[in-house]
Amino acid sequence: MKRNVFCGILLVLAAMIAVGSVSVLGPCIHEDGSEAICVRAARWILLAGCVLAVLAVLTLMIRVPAVRIGLFVAATAVSAVGIALPGTIFPVCRMDTMHCRAVMQPAMIILFAAALIISAFGIITERNRIRRSKA
């Protein structure tokens, strides 16, 4: 039970990222139907959220500590990239009153940062578990 706490939280965060990127935390919608510049960032955020969710599910299913560490490391890397997705890797709209700047970018940075912290805690916990079992 205890060892799955971090995986569970990671799964919830991944779901929030993926669902949010296509709903309330999504990109700007133009009235004329044209595609906003931030849509590409939102698509990659959705992909990163899905990858995080898959990693979290695999971590929940797999019991081998070494593999779990590997999965948490991958989740940390995805989260780190996710933080840079809106605004750094992919551009967002330039006026800060736009929805992508006011809502999507800060929300996604916070969610990915939380996922990164949780994954890092996951790595530390699994490493401690391996050390304890060796001792």
Added chain:
Amino acid sequence: MRRFLLVTRNLVRKPGRTAALVLLTAFLAMSVFGGTIVVSSLRKGLESMENRLGADIIVVPAEAESKVSLKNLLLQGTIGTFYMDASAVEKVRETEGVEKASAQIFLSSMKADCCSVKVQIIGFDPENDFVVQPWIAESLNRPLDDMEVVVGCRVETKVGNDFRIYDRNCRVAAKLASTGTGLDTAVYCNMNTIHVLLQAAEEKGITHRIDSGNDAEVVSAVYVKVLPGADIGLVNNRLNGGIRKATSIRTAGMMTEVADSLSGVSNTIAILIGAVWLLALIILFIAFAMMVNERRRELAVYRLLGTSRRMMSGMIMRETALCSLAGAACGTVLGAVLVFPFTTMIETSLRLPYLTPAGGTIALYAFVAAAVTVAAGCIAGFRTAFRLSRVDPGTTLREGA
């Protein structure tokens, strides 16, 4: 330090109980800090709006109020394009009780190259202006040249860059300081520039002619400053009666409307904070009361080992203070994470001027929120400490046997 060794060990050995206490106090600190920042930002926004408005009365075309709310135009940067005959400016100046009158022309960009939304372009008369120029003077210490613009802090461009409006390039001369209002998303230029842009808009098929259809000069609004000691209401009535197809609005009325909305929001936030505090305090008291029963035997053993009542209550108080301190720190950070990145969203949702306080003020609020939370935690823990320190070890251990 040794005093805290036992306390920290106690807390670490009961992670569930410690986490619950930290979470509760974090919730208290978050609500106080977040709520205080939002309320003070709204107050600072209103103050900034009052300072920025500068005029006592605004004269606009009669159709303007049906087209756009002037309050929204100022607060949310709603695009408003309405025009009246420029002869209204002279009529306003001639009205008894008027000290200064300054005209402005509004134009909406189609899509500025800064972004995919329209921006409001405001042309002002540098010779008579008393509204925009004092504000511009904070960022630019020379007169604004032709085809130069000054942009609000939220318009994404840099000083020295070219800003393209209706296929005309305007150089960005300065970026204005934040006001927390819709004025932050506007672009300002002099009358010569706005006339060039009006012509350019005309070429694109966007007309700015008034209903009479002639080619008369147009203005969108006239900002009026009344003579010191003059009755603003009386001047307003004179303006309303004296200028055809125009209506004059007292800015004080608009400010009162904004202040009323702000007071409503502030009261709601205060009630919410109060409710959260009451709930969290009740839960804290219950949690500590449950702790009395749970730890009765543990503390009886301490008493048997020779711990004095004073030492025991001190230990419990230190535990409570440590938990509250950790919770206050987490709650303040969480409050900051939830409020500061979403400043623009809060502002647009509340539809009120919103200006975040300076760093020093924020640090002070954080300190006060943390101090209040630790104090509340300690007050809740005091009763428990008192009751537990009076545990009779013999009776307690016999009861459990």
